[in-house]
Amino acid sequence: MARDSGNTDVVIVGAGYAGLTAAEVLIEAGLEATVLEARDRVGGRVHTETLAGGLAIDHGGQWAGRTQYRLTALAQRHGVATFPTYDEGDNLSVRGDAIARYKGPIPNDKPEVGADEIAALLELDLMAMQVSTEAPWEAPDAEEMDSITAHSWIRDNVENEEARHGMRLLVEAVFSAEPRDLSLLHLLFYLRSGGGSTKLLTVAGGAQESRFTGGAQQVANRIAERLGQNVRLSCPVERVSYSTDGVTVSGAGFEVHGRRAVIAVPPPLGARIDWSPRLPLDHQQIFQRVPMGCVIKVHVVYDRPFWRDAGLSGQVVADSGIIKVVFDNSPADASRGVLLAFIEGDDARAWADRSQADRRKETLRALVKFFGPAAANPDAYYEKSWAAEPYSLGCYAGVFPPGVWTTFGKALRVPVETVHWAGTETATEWMGYIDGAVQSGERAAREVLQALDVPRDRWPALLPSGEAQPVTS
């Protein structure tokens, strides 16, 4: 018997942004909700470590963009300020040993390569306009587009070899997975859900525009503070028993009964829960067939952002090596210099099981190549391998390989009796981002309000969304 047993209206599994948003909506509408979180902290794939001296290191999701309306509103509501990602000066394009400076989202050191990439991105953006984010499986040619990978499309549609490589790197940077890992339909869905390639790839006006003062976990922490004892940490869920009457969620030493449940975890974690009765096949398949991206997020701390003296933004796009993407992640007051380096996709897979000392050495070697010898001796080195996190299994999000959207996509958000689904993988806007998680939590909570016949006048107002915004660039 479980030692600790309780009753509530809604049991929420996972205290990431999806689960916390769902809880906030439900509680505002006057229901009781209990959030069960496996970790000893909230935030999920958003994790801020605050170092002695106050420097906040975001090991996970960290950015907000102006068209991520829900996240922006949530941060404002909870009094968490943002500041612009450092974006002054020149970016670096690294091709082999050649290093060139450029401005803007696409390197212009090789115009014919850049032109092919721009043309390919436009073609993808235009194709994506045919893909509804509510029902991508209904797009014309959906089956065909879901039967080939992003890799195949790039191979067949981008003439210039370096541009093909560049496109692969862009996919890698956006998904922390390889183009062969995801279907063309998923790539198009993703572009559409974020508002186009320019939004996904840019800093100013795009997905990398702003950072949170004190770190991105601040917003989650504030929501959790408000929810108080309704959030229960260190409660890894092992079993969910559901019927039309209600649901029981349990683990070692706890058991919570609710009228409804919201499952707000990445798909592969859903497979680790013991479901009773077993879930319909579609959901079992989604759990098995949507693997997580693979990324190791590295922070290298210096006494000051020395690269700024040379007129560099700190942003790098490299065609080879362990580190292919770099950002300046210094605090707003530039009291320290912090470089954020991503080890993504195949690189993360190759390096995940090596020693930290090896990764540190190789990362510093790359940073010295980009920024000179001053990069060789940092004050500190931090890294987070998300694949090694038992309660995430990877980052940034689950990626949809061929066949998943068209075969199982319809079931993605469909409740199973009293069980509802949230998590950024179930979002229609900004899937894979924090904003998508927020949207999914709000949507799942409103499904519950509907199902439990909570009068409409008690429902909190919808968070602002992209749909309400005018179409402008």
Added chain:
Amino acid sequence: MATETEIAEALEDYRRRCNENEKLRKMLKGWTRLIHFTCTDAPVAFTVNIEAGEITSVSPGASGTPDLVIAATSEDFADMFWGDLNPAAKYASGEIAVRGTAEDVFRVDAMAALIWLD
């Protein structure tokens, strides 16, 4: 602030470079649109006709019913048309505002990015 004549000269140069850019022509093939460029800091506007991916006419003033309206300062327009300004950041930040269908906005984004590469 750039004068109407300065913008007109820059726009003429932009027209030549767009029409000579094979990659761009291929990208915009079949695209026929009327575009208004409207200055936000002066009573100056231009009407640009694109027919099947080719800029066929540039005329001062805002005439006809536009498919797309692009608004920016006169200075930004002149710099952008000369290829001295990468408009990507200004687009993204809203300093250069584009009104039209999402598809058309994507094409204008790509046009701007491609010309910048030259």
